Each structure stands twice: as structure tokens, then as C-alpha cells.
Amino acid sequence: MKLATIRNGTTTAAVRIDDDHAVEVSGAADLGELLAQPDWREIAGSASGASYELAGLDYATLVPKPDKIVCVGLNYRNHILEMGRELPEYPTLFAKYRSALIGAHDDIALAGVVTQLDWEAELAVIIGAPVRHVSEADAVSAIAGYSVLNDVTARDWQNRTLQWLQGKTFEGSTPLGPWMVTRDEADGAAGEITCEVNGETMQKADIGDLVFGPAALVAYVSSIVTLLPGDVISSGTPGGVGAAKQPPRFLADGDVVTTRIQGIGECRNVCRQA
Numbered sequence: 001m002k003l004a005t006i007r008n009g010t011t012t013a014a015v016r017i018d019d020d021h022a023v024e025v026s027g028a029a030d031l032g033e034l035l036a037q038p039d040w041r042e043i044a045g046s047a048s049g050a051s052y053e054l055a056g057l058d059y060a061t062l063v064p065k066p067d068k069i070v071c072v073g074l075n076y077r078n079h080i081l082e083m084g085r086e087l088p089e090y091p092t093l094f095a096k097y098r099s100a101l102i103g104a105h106d107d108i109a110l111a112g113v114v115t116q117l118d119w120e121a122e123l124a125v126i127i128g129a130p131v132r133h134v135s136e137a138d139a140v141s142a143i144a145g146y147s148v149l150n151d152v153t154a155r156d157w158q159n160r161t162l163q164w165l166q167g168k169t170f171e172g173s174t175p176l177g178p179w180m181v182t183r184d185e186a187d188g189a190a191g192e193i194t195c196e197v198n199g200e201t202m203q204k205a206d207i208g209d210l211v212f213g214p215a216a217l218v219a220y221v222s223s224i225v226t227l228l229p230g231d232v233i234s235s236g237t238p239g240g241v242g243a244a245k246q247p248p249r250f251l252a253d254g255d256v257v258t259t260r261i262q263g264i265g266e267c268r269n270v271c272r273q274a
Contacts, residue, residue: 001045001181001184002017002180002185003015003025003031004017004057004059004177004179004180005030005031005062005063006057006058007059007060008052011029012030012060013028013029013049013050014028014029014030016044016045017054020053020054021051021052022052022053022057023048023049023050023051025043025049026049028043030063030064031230032064032065035127035128035144059103059105059178059179060177061101061175062103062124062176062177063230063232064098066230067230068227068231069095069231069234070095070233070234071093071094071095071096071151071233071234071236072091072092072236073164074092076238078238079236079237079241082241082244083244091211091212091217091220093221093224094165095169096151096234099169100168100169100170100172100174101175102173102174102175103178104148104175104176104177104178104265104266104267104269105267105269106175107271108152108172108175108269108270108272109173109274110251110273110274111171111173111274114154114157114170115156116154116155116156116242116248116250117152117153117154117271118154118155118242118243118250119150119197119203119241119242119257119259120151120195120237121148121150121193121194121237121238121260122148122193122236123146123193123207123210124146124149124233125217125218125235126144126145126180126230126231127227127228127229127230127232127233128143129141130142131218132222132225132227133223135219136215139216139219140183142218143214143215143218144183144229145185145186146180146214148177148178148259148264148265149176149234150174150175150195151168152173152175152251152257153168154167154170155248155250157170172274175257175259175267175269177265178267181263181264181265191208192260192262193262195257195258195260196256197251197256197257197258198256199258202240202241202242203237203239203240203241205239209238212236214233214235217233253273254271255271256270
């Protein structure tokens with residue numbers, strides 16, 4: 001099952017994506033509100049609200065108001081080696097604020113103070129049930145599904161200090177969507193992850209190259225804080241980022257960034273000067 005949040009005039013709505021149309025899920029203004037209901041699977045599966053053609057959908061960011069966005073750095077083996085580092089013993093975590101999130105086809109805001117904006121294709125893990133101090137074996141049941149995220153990063157700001165937050169959470173910079181594929185359909189289906197800039201492939205890897213997989217990340221983060229329905233864990237990016245190229249390459253006004261995960265979906269965003 002695929003679930004999304006769409007804009008409908010001045011409001012938003014949670015929808016189920018079917019083969020050729022989307023069906024509105026009554027009583028949920030977005031996916032986060034839907035996931036907050038313990039029986040969200042049954043509610044979404046039996047939804048029979050307003051119907052929309054897929055071609056005309058205006059995707060909002062998948063979860064507009066998550067309680068937490070937890071991101072993981074240096075979690076693909078090839079990217080770790082690319083950056084000249086050793087494989088980590090524990091996940092490298094940082095946070096992102098919700099104001100950074102945009103929809104799957106929204107413009108990426110190029111802030112005037114940023115000169116080195118980079119791409120980072122990532123698998124997003126969406127939480128579907130409250131979970132705290134969970135084992136890796138049990139963590140799987142807390143995962144509602146998966147989506148596509150690009151952790152667009154201001155390298156010049158990220159590298160100002162040892163802490164990464166300032167380079168990771170510029171407003172209007174992080175595509176998330178277009179939909180969430182539920183775990184029962186996505187597990188084992190997600191394969192290749194890619195990022196293209198103006199049609200040129202910059203990143204290409206297999207999700208299986210993750211050092212810490214989705215369940216391991218849920219278990220680890222839940223040891224620190226309670227994960228809630230609608231929370232997002234962004235699982236890290238593979239090699240091929242602009243900062244590692246020779247010479248380095250960064251995003252500019254008008255660049256088209258396409259982030260794609262096999263079996264999950266695709267975001268396509270244009271960079272625009274804010």
C-alpha cells in the first residue's frame with residue numbers, strides 16, 4: 001500500500017495511492033495524523049473518500065509535522081571509504097527541523113548565504129507505532145514504511161564546526177516523498193538508490209550497502225528517545241556526493257535533482273534562488 005499527503009487547495013489530505021488514482025482517507029489531514037491512529041492500516045485500506053487522478057496530484061511533504069527527524073551520517077560503506085573514514089562502531093546521528101522538509105516536486109530553496117549546496121540521496125524510514133528500548137528483532141514492527149529523501153546539505157555551513165546541524169536544516173531544502181510504501185510491500189523490494197543532477201547520474205548504490213539497516217537504526221535511536229508515529233529516520237547517503245568530486249561540484253539555480261529508489265519512488269526537484 002502507498003500512502004501520501006497531498007495539497008488540495010488551501011488544505012491537505014492523507015490519500016491512498018492506487019494504480020491510476022488516489023483515494024482520500026477521511027479524518028486525516030496528512031500521513032502523520034493517519035499514522036497516529038493505531039488502526040491506520042485498516043483505515044487506509046478501507047478508505048473510500050474523494051478520488052483524484054494521479055497526474056494532477058500536488059504532493060505535500062510526506063509527513064508535514066513529524067515530532068522528530070533523525071538523520072544518519074556515514075552509513076554506506078562506499079561513502080565512508082570515499083570520505084577517507086573507517087567503518088563506524090555506532091551510527092552517527094544528527095537532527096533536522098521540520099521547516100527543512102518540502103514535497104516530492106517542490107523547489108529546493110537556494111539560500112543566498114550558501115555557496116556549496118550538495119545532494120545526498122537517502123532511504124527514509126517512517127515510524128508507525130510508539131517504540132522505546134526496542135531490540136533490533138522487534139524494531140521491524142514499529143516501521144510503517146519507507147520513502148525517498150534527499151538530505152540536501154550546505155557543505156560550507158556544515159564544515160564551519162564539528163557539529164553538522166547548521167548545514168543540514170536550511171528551510172525548504174529537503175525533499176521527502178512522494179509517498180510511503182508500507183513495510184509489507186517494501187521489505188525486500190528496495191534495491192538501487194540513485195541521484196541525478198540535470199540527468200547525469202551522481203550517486204548509484206544498493207540499499208544493501210548500508211552499515212546499519214532500518215531495524216538497527218530504529219533500535220538504536222529508541223534507546224535514546226521514544227520514537228512516535230510519523231517520525232522520520234533518514235538512513236544516510238551513498239558515495240558520489242558533490243563535495244567528494246574532483247573538482248567539487250555543487251548545486252546551482254535551475255539544477256534539476258532527481259532522487260530515486262527502486263521499488264519505493266522518485267522525487268524530482270528544481271533548485272531555485274530563495
